[in-house]
Amino acid sequence: MILILVKxxxxxxxxxxxxxxxxxxxxxxxxxxxLVSTGYYKTVQEQHNxxxxxxxxxxxxxxxxxxxxxxxxxxxxxxxxxxxxLIDQGVDKYVGISIFLEAHKRNEAQYAAATDKTGLARFGExxxxxxxxxxxxxxxxxxxxxxxxxxxxxxxxxxxxxxGINPRLLVIGKWLGVFTPxxxxxxxxxxxxxxxxxxxxDFGSFSILHLLCMLLIYLIYYAVFTSIxxxxxxxxxxxxxxxxxxxxxxxxSSLAIPKAATNLAELKYPYPTKQSFDEAIGLDKSxxxxxxxxxxxxxxxxxxETLRKYNVKSLEELPFNYDGFRMQKGEExxxxxxxxxxxxxxxxxxxxxxxYNSFTFFSPFLPTxxxxxxxxxxxxxxxxxxxxxxxKYRMLLQDKLNSNFAANSKYGDxxxxxxxxxxxxxxxxxxxxxxLSEILYQNKMSMVALFTWLMVSFCALFFFTKPI
Amino acid sequence: xxxxNILTEFRTIKRNYWLSFITVLLxxxxxxxxxxxxxxxxxxxxxxxxxINQMKASDALMMAHxxxxxxxxxxxxxxxxxxxxxxxxxxxxxxxTPFNPSHLxxxxxxxxxxxxxYVKPTLTDDNFSIAFxxxxxxxxxxxxxxxxxxxxxYLLPLVIISFSYNILSSEKEQGSFKLIATxxxxxxxxxxxxxxxxxxxxxxxxxxxxFIMFILFKVSINKLVxxxxxxxxxxxxxxxxxxxxxxxxxxxxxxxxIVLLGCxxxxxxxxxxxxxxxxxxxYPTPSRTMLINEMRSLQATVDKxxxxxxxxxxxxxxxxxxxxxxxxxAYGWWQRYFASKNLMLEKMGPLLTEYDQSLKxxxxxxxxxxxxxxxxxxxxxxxxxxxxxxxxxxxxRESVLHFTDQWRDFFLPLVFxxxxxxxEMVAKLPKFHFDSSKVQSPILLNSTIMVIIITSxxxxxxxxxxxxx
Numbered sequence: 001m002i003l004i005l006v007k008x009x010x011x012x013x014x015x016x017x018x019x020x021x022x023x024x025x026x027x028x029x030x031x032x033x034x035l036v037s038t039g040y041y042k043t044v045q046e047q048h049n050x051x052x053x054x055x056x057x058x059x060x061x062x063x064x065x066x067x068x069x070x071x072x073x074x075x076x077x078x079x080x081x082x083x084x085x086l087i088d089q090g091v092d093k094y095v096g097i098s099i100f101l102e103a104h105k106r107n108e109a110q111y112a113a114a115t116d117k118t119g120l121a122r123f124g125e126x127x128x129x130x131x132x133x134x135x136x137x138x139x140x141x142x143x144x145x146x147x148x149x150x151x152x153x154x155x156x157x158x159x160x161x162x163x164g165i166n167p168r169l170l171v172i173g174k175w176l177g178v179f180t181p182x183x184x185x186x187x188x189x190x191x192x193x194x195x196x197x198x199x200x201x202d203f204g205s206f207s208i209l210h211l212l213c214m215l216l217i218y219l220i221y222y223a224v225f226t227s228i229x230x231x232x233x234x235x236x237x238x239x240x241x242x243x244x245x246x247x248x249x250x251x252x253s254s255l256a257i258p259k260a261a262t263n264l265a266e267l268k269y270p271y272p273t274k275q276s277f278d279e280a281i282g283l284d285k286s287x288x289x290x291x292x293x294x295x296x297x298x299x300x301x302x303x304x305e306t307l308r309k310y311n312v313k314s315l316e317e318l319p320f321n322y323d324g325f326r327m328q329k330g331e332e333x334x335x336x337x338x339x340x341x342x343x344x345x346x347x348x349x350x351x352x353x354x355x356y357n358s359f360t361f362f363s364p365f366l367p368t369x370x371x372x373x374x375x376x377x378x379x380x381x382x383x384x385x386x387x388x389x390x391x392k393y394r395m396l397l398q399d400k401l402n403s404n405f406a407a408n409s410k411y412g413d414x415x416x417x418x419x420x421x422x423x424x425x426x427x428x429x430x431x432x433x434x435x436l437s438e439i440l441y442q443n444k445m446s447m448v449a450l451f452t453w454l455m456v457s458f459c460a461l462f463f464f465t466k467p468i
Numbered sequence: 469x470x471x472x473n474i475l476t477e478f479r480t481i482k483r484n485y486w487l488s489f490i491t492v493l494l495x496x497x498x499x500x501x502x503x504x505x506x507x508x509x510x511x512x513x514x515x516x517x518x519x520i521n522q523m524k525a526s527d528a529l530m531m532a533h534x535x536x537x538x539x540x541x542x543x544x545x546x547x548x549x550x551x552x553x554x555x556x557x558x559x560x561x562x563x564x565t566p567f568n569p570s571h572l573x574x575x576x577x578x579x580x581x582x583x584x585x586y587v588k589p590t591l592t593d594d595n596f597s598i599a600f601x602x603x604x605x606x607x608x609x610x611x612x613x614x615x616x617x618x619x620x621x622y623l624l625p626l627v628i629i630s631f632s633y634n635i636l637s638s639e640k641e642q643g644s645f646k647l648i649a650t651x652x653x654x655x656x657x658x659x660x661x662x663x664x665x666x667x668x669x670x671x672x673x674x675x676x677x678x679f680i681m682f683i684l685f686k687v688s689i690n691k692l693v694x695x696x697x698x699x700x701x702x703x704x705x706x707x708x709x710x711x712x713x714x715x716x717x718x719x720x721x722x723x724x725x726i727v728l729l730g731c732x733x734x735x736x737x738x739x740x741x742x743x744x745x746x747x748x749x750x751y752p753t754p755s756r757t758m759l760i761n762e763m764r765s766l767q768a769t770v771d772k773x774x775x776x777x778x779x780x781x782x783x784x785x786x787x788x789x790x791x792x793x794x795x796x797x798a799y800g801w802w803q804r805y806f807a808s809k810n811l812m813l814e815k816m817g818p819l820l821t822e823y824d825q826s827l828k829x830x831x832x833x834x835x836x837x838x839x840x841x842x843x844x845x846x847x848x849x850x851x852x853x854x855x856x857x858x859x860x861x862x863x864x865r866e867s868v869l870h871f872t873d874q875w876r877d878f879f880l881p882l883v884f885x886x887x888x889x890x891x892e893m894v895a896k897l898p899k900f901h902f903d904s905s906k907v908q909s910p911i912l913l914n915s916t917i918m919v920i921i922i923t924s925x926x927x928x929x930x931x932x933x934x935x936x937x
Binding site for chain 1: 504507508511515518519522578579582583584585586587588599600601602603604605606607608609610611612613614618622623626629630633634721722724725726729733737738740741742743744745747748749752753755756757758760761764765767768827830831834835838843844847848851857858
């Protein structure tokens, strides 16, 4: 019985010209979006590889110089782009692409793509995630808004009821009739994505499991919209009211609520301005151990402690260059200051996340948005992860350089120059993204919210079938 | 007859729940969005005020230190931080370069959540090192703000659509259409007066809501506010004309709703995203990664030629040669540093210019295609009125970079001539001023395009005949 109903609904949808045209347009737009995104991804990846190897070349081919000069000369860590970013670009265009790693300073990632674009970029770009998150639910609304109202308007609902059909079976049949075409379109889209991902040279850096999880998330999202469309159609007097009320829900869910959540988060827990953040770090640094300033109080304490520990009377008697040693201690101390301040920043973002999480129960868009970009590794957590890894590498670099300075020269010997072979000995920056299990754990609230939406929308649909 | 019809129409709407619903909806949306925008502006003003107060305190301390030093007293600073050293004065006592909000900045967030509103350029800064991006959560940037421009550009058309998608079709569906068709008034005029009544109601309600909001937020009503109102009315007119056209076609309510919502998706979502993507494909944003790459290669070359650089620099700036550059002194170190930096800037100049020109091409392309969507036109105008457009932030950036050059030009002769920075020089320090009124306004052009679009649609309406059956 259900099969007959589903077949009838799909046949009817396929026979309706406007649905065929809408479906075709969405498919063409999706293919266009994928092709453009793949081209963009390949270009960025190529540039990333060139820049990475060039940066290493520049680093390794420095002349003989003092290791601390090399530390100031610094190096760049370039943020890798992941294959699934061609489906969901997430916050990628709002975060920087590279971090400059130098002595005494933890830098922010620089050059976010959005800062180079006009205000138009804020409207959104035709990318696969734009279609999957915004356009597909609209297509669902188009297909589902009149699924019951048209039967009411034509008077065919009475005819169906007179045949003694179980209302629940009717609803399931209609639900599948609306959901199946969209699910099939989504499957086509993800198959195209799979083929495009397979054609990439760095295909190995993503697991097919991520793609399947993403597909599942979107199918759940569409199932929620299907149920809500059917509820609206069941409760509305005519197709027009049903369509308008569904559109109000769509705009609230996809645009208004996320924006209101942002405003609330920023009002309750504002981010510090860049200048005040830097100044707070500068103030803390000035109070503590400065690698350069042997007259500061903290430096004097360290000096006394070191002399005591090695049981010598002057810094010249130490078995290493005290300048290099103090420089490293200063680095470690400053790294702690940075760690504390960046942790505060993370806490602010954590509170923002709590606000967003509380809003996920008002909008199925929000949990889908967060899960999708996390799986594509284009979310803010992935960026933090990269930034932390870069900072860890910076500290490793400083330690190696300062240790070389301390071990191979004498106190006050700033003219010491390390052999250029040292630059090659220092390890390259390698970054591996978090595992799938970690990503899912970070997004547990979004998963709970999305499943809640699925269950509640299903239950509500069956609750409202009673009047049929 | 016409007057009677208009009165009847107004009374019908008044008796319907729509009028009270739309009144409450528009007022609450305007107040909520305005309040959000206002909060953002207050945060911006507070951060600028705090920075200026801090600068004043730092200046007072610097003056006290300079006094002590001139009297021969010791001060509690490391020797390299002595404000009498031009490098310390120029690096440790920078000026605040504020970009103050205008009185309508709360209307559109525009680019204001992405860029900072003051920087403190120092002597060692250059156009490559100053960060103009604000510390913001990228998730907030991605999801955007619930500001007044969002209400006007995105939500208002939906209110209009839900208010006018079934003017003619509902009469047909209720069976009263044949009765109307028998009246002496032409159907086209009958529909037009119905649309006009609705247009007038929405305009009046919206303007009242906006006025209430302006009064509550103590915004003075001036020419700019009136221009803002006019922009909004033009945008409303566009959507009503579209609704009029669709009603003229005489399709069913459900088809009208679908087509009008389709228009909304195309105008508000699809065209802006397509224009954005076309700019990416036709004029790709030049890669910052490759720019860093070139900069680093250049830096490596400069690094290897350190010794030659100062000689060359002093040869081309003989006015600065009053002392021998001695590497053993701090002055000598700084002289070498600035000479290398100058070479870097000179060599980077063409690269940065080329980069900026590529960006400009992409931005010009986007501007050219703005006419494709009235939503882009309105958003651009609102951003301009709010001083939050890309052009405003570009102009601010240029002003800051110009000021950075002035700041460097003030201190560099002191560094090279090994002169001390004195208390008398404080009054002569370069001052920053940013005049946002110099930014070219797109409002007249955009409004003209909007009028052309509306007129074209109205002319198109004469080609559509009403189906009486």
